[in-house]
Amino acid sequence: MAGSRMQLELSRVVQGRSRLGVLKGLGRTGQHSLEIPGCLLYTHFGTVPHLTQDTLHTLISLPSVTQITLSHIAEHQEVLEEFKDGFRKFAGLHDTVLYCSLHDPATHSPTGYTTNKTVSVWGSGGRIELTVAKFMAFQKTVQPDWYQSMCDGETWQNSASRKRVRKSVDRTLAHLDECLLVHQKSKVHSEHTLYQPLSTLASASESCIAQTHKTKIDVSAVVTGAAVHLYYSWKLSEIRMNSLSVGIYTISRCVMVQH
Amino acid sequence: MAAPIECGANTETIENNMSLKKALSPLSLRIVAECPVTKARACDLILPHSTVSTPVFMPVGTQGTLKGITVDQLEDLGCRICLGNTYHLGMRPGPDLIEKANGLHGFMNWKRNLLTDSGGFQMVSLVELSEVTEEGVKFRSPYDGKEILLSPEKSISIQNSLGSDIMMQLDDVVSSTVTGPRVEEAMHRSVRWLDRCIAANKNRDKQNLFAIIQGGLNAELRKACLDEMTKRDVPGFAIGGLSGGEEKDDFWRMVTLSTDHLPREKPRYLMGVGYAVDLVVCVALGCDMFDCVFPTRTARFGSALVPWGTLQVKHKQYAKDFQPIDPDCQCPTCKKHSRAYLHALFKSDTAAMHHITIHNIAYQLTLMRSVRESIVEGRFPEFIRTFMKRLFPSGDQYPSWAVDALASVNVTLD
Numbered sequence: 001m002a003g004s005r006m007q008l009e010l011s012r013v014v015q016g017r018s019r020l021g022v023l024k025g026l027g028r029t030g031q032h033s034l035e036i037p038g039c040l041l042y043t044h045f046g047t048v049p050h051l052t053q054d055t056l057h058t059l060i061s062l063p064s065v066t067q068i069t070l071s072h073i074a075e076h077q078e079v080l081e082e083f084k085d086g087f088r089k090f091a092g093l094h095d096t097v098l099y100c101s102l103h104d105p106a107t108h109s110p111t112g113y114t115t116n117k118t119v120s121v122w123g124s125g126g127r128i129e130l131t132v133a134k135f136m137a138f139q140k141t142v143q144p145d146w147y148q149s150m151c152d153g154e155t156w157q158n159s160a161s162r163k164r165v166r167k168s169v170d171r172t173l174a175h176l177d178e179c180l181l182v183h184q185k186s187k188v189h190s191e192h193t194l195y196q197p198l199s200t201l202a203s204a205s206e207s208c209i210a211q212t213h214k215t216k217i218d219v220s221a222v223v224t225g226a227a228v229h230l231y232y233s234w235k236l237s238e239i240r241m242n243s244l245s246v247g248i249y250t251i252s253r254c255v256m257v258q259h
Numbered sequence: 260m261a262a263p264i265e266c267g268a269n270t271e272t273i274e275n276n277m278s279l280k281k282a283l284s285p286l287s288l289r290i291v292a293e294c295p296v297t298k299a300r301a302c303d304l305i306l307p308h309s310t311v312s313t314p315v316f317m318p319v320g321t322q323g324t325l326k327g328i329t330v331d332q333l334e335d336l337g338c339r340i341c342l343g344n345t346y347h348l349g350m351r352p353g354p355d356l357i358e359k360a361n362g363l364h365g366f367m368n369w370k371r372n373l374l375t376d377s378g379g380f381q382m383v384s385l386v387e388l389s390e391v392t393e394e395g396v397k398f399r400s401p402y403d404g405k406e407i408l409l410s411p412e413k414s415i416s417i418q419n420s421l422g423s424d425i426m427m428q429l430d431d432v433v434s435s436t437v438t439g440p441r442v443e444e445a446m447h448r449s450v451r452w453l454d455r456c457i458a459a460n461k462n463r464d465k466q467n468l469f470a471i472i473q474g475g476l477n478a479e480l481r482k483a484c485l486d487e488m489t490k491r492d493v494p495g496f497a498i499g500g501l502s503g504g505e506e507k508d509d510f511w512r513m514v515t516l517s518t519d520h521l522p523r524e525k526p527r528y529l530m531g532v533g534y535a536v537d538l539v540v541c542v543a544l545g546c547d548m549f550d551c552v553f554p555t556r557t558a559r560f561g562s563a564l565v566p567w568g569t570l571q572v573k574h575k576q577y578a579k580d581f582q583p584i585d586p587d588c589q590c591p592t593c594k595k596h597s598r599a600y601l602h603a604l605f606k607s608d609t610a611a612m613h614h615i616t617i618h619n620i621a622y623q624l625t626l627m628r629s630v631r632e633s634i635v636e637g638r639f640p641e642f643i644r645t646f647m648k649r650l651f652p653s654g655d656q657y658p659s660w661a662v663d664a665l666a667s668v669n670v671t672l673d
Contacts, residue, residue: 045607046600052613054591055329076603082579083599092595124606 005030027097032064040067046091065097069104071121086143100144111154132178150175286467286494292635297668298545301634306424308372311339313547316623323367327613346378354420362422375423377414411455428456430471435505442475449473471499476509485520495526502531507660518545558615564622577602590621
């Protein structure tokens with residue numbers, strides 16, 4: 001599995017928490033690397049907002065990983081299916097690692113539409129409901145290097161009850177199980193790295209990670225949810241393995257699970 | 260203006276004086292080729308910042324930028340001259356700031372040539388309550404509500420601060436659909452304002468002031484204007500007061516009348532013309548320079564210009580079209596992106612408009628380059644025929660005005 005080529009090399013750890021290092025072996029041929037702390041290149045449908053590729057490439061030191069959002073792409077599913085060669089080629093992207101997130105990390109989506117079997121994303125034409133099957137079908141046409149697993153992340157409001165948080169964890173783990181099944185069966189997906197999202201409250205994260213460990217799911221990385229809660233850091237530091245915190249557009253944080 | 264003849268000077272000295280004077284002039288036109296069939300010419304227009312090959316299309320960068328693209332991208336497309344606008348820049352940020360920034364060139368960081376319009380057209384087209392008097396045009400600024408008078412002197416002063424390579428006189432602009440005594444009044448006033456502009460120009464050695472021929476759609480008035488303005492020593496002439504919604508049949512007749520009476524050795528700038536057919540026909544009628552907002556403005560609406568017309572990228576039919584806009588086009592957009600990607604991108608990001616803008620400018624510049632090549636190689640009439648065939652599915656769809664205009668310069672379309 002392509003994910004096993006990834007290696008995290010830490011060169012320095014301060015007070016058991018802040019880390020400096022490089023994530024190596026990224027991309028199809030494993031030739032890309034990402035410095036950590038580091039960030040990904042945020043895009044709208046593969047385009048850095050307002051910039052053409054030529055203008056973008058006048059900048060030096062671009063991040064080696066480009067982020068795209070499934071919600072922007074979902075409405076173009078048919079086009080990508082017909083194109084067959086994946087989103088990177090469709091968008092005329094340069095040689096970059098492609099990461100597909102579920103929602104746009106820079107905006108809020110409406111809440112209240114998630115069910116036990118579905119999550120919703122919003123395109124220019126309105127709401128699109130995704131089952132795991134549909135979600136994985138999308139990923140098959142997008143062909144990213146990394147993708148965020150389907151999840152219920154609507155717990156960032158302070159008013160989210162413990163019950164709601166618990167529900168979010170359960171749903172997310174259930175989705176993950178299903179995604180992994182499809183992922184492991186499919187030749188196409190095995191080239192991609194699946195990221196497991198955590199829900200946002202610290203206590204929930206803890207239980208979510210505990211679950212992950214218990215079931216020994218072969219997951220390459222863990223994405224933490226959308227809030228910037230500082231009390232995260234001490235919870236995360238309890239994750240005893242080669243953990244990695246990578247800021248994705250300052251919102252999501254990525255934790256590597258060694259397997 | 261003849262060089263002064265000194266007592267005892269021989270003809271060689273006089274000739275040297277004249278060529279020296281010419282070399283010091285901020286504009287000179289070298290005619291490279293003339294079409295033996297039509298009135299078309301291919302020239303090298305030598306301006307302070309670089310040489311410009313004509314016929315040339317000048318993209319419009321109204322507020323010191325072409326919307327959506329950088330000067331580097333414009334340079335890479337091969338553009339040698341573009342437009343800035345005195346009215347807009349004069350209002351915001353104002354001439355003083357731009358002068359401090361090393362002129363408009365410094366402000367925009369554009370190293371090649373700039374042409375600025377006088378502001379006259381905007382005042383009449385954009386500002387509702389403008390009043391024209393002999394002094395100038397009085398209007399209320401939409402930016403801060405203050406009453407402003409744009410006189411010939413004020414316009415030239417702003418353009419001097421902007422430091423453009425070519426400046427336009429302030430003319431009394433009248434819509435081409437207006438008839439009657441107002442047209443004659445505007446024509447005569449434009450001549451008087453030309454003289455005031457010439458007198459007000461502080462930078463004769465660095466900036467070229469062009470006259471603008473007026474006279475509406477009236478042949479006599481236009482001829483009178485031509486007679487008067489060609490008496491003035493200006494480095495170039497523009498044909499104004501056209502391309503404003505008048506009948507094309509009247510339009511081309513005024514263009515060809517104007518070029519008939521403009522000096523051969525000075526550039527002819529036809530203002531506000533930018534549709535492909537119009538460009539090709541007006542080159543045949545003897546024009547060298549053109550400007551228009553059309554290609555850049557239509558791009559922002561998703562309309563791409565192609566040799567067979569236009570391609571509406573936002574149309575559903577292109578959603579799964581994986582070809583570039585024009586497979587033969589060498590612009591950065593066509594080399595990298597498909598119609599399908601751009602179609603989808605219009606729903607996600609403004610960069611889609613920028614891609615089309617770049618393509619459209621490339622289209623216009625390539626068209627002019629091909630026109631020039633055909634003139635230099637002595638095959639312009641054939642070029643016209645091939646061009647028209649590509650653009651119109653059949654001969655009976657050729658616009659009749661174009662057929663007539665081309666026939667007047669000995670080109671028949673089959």
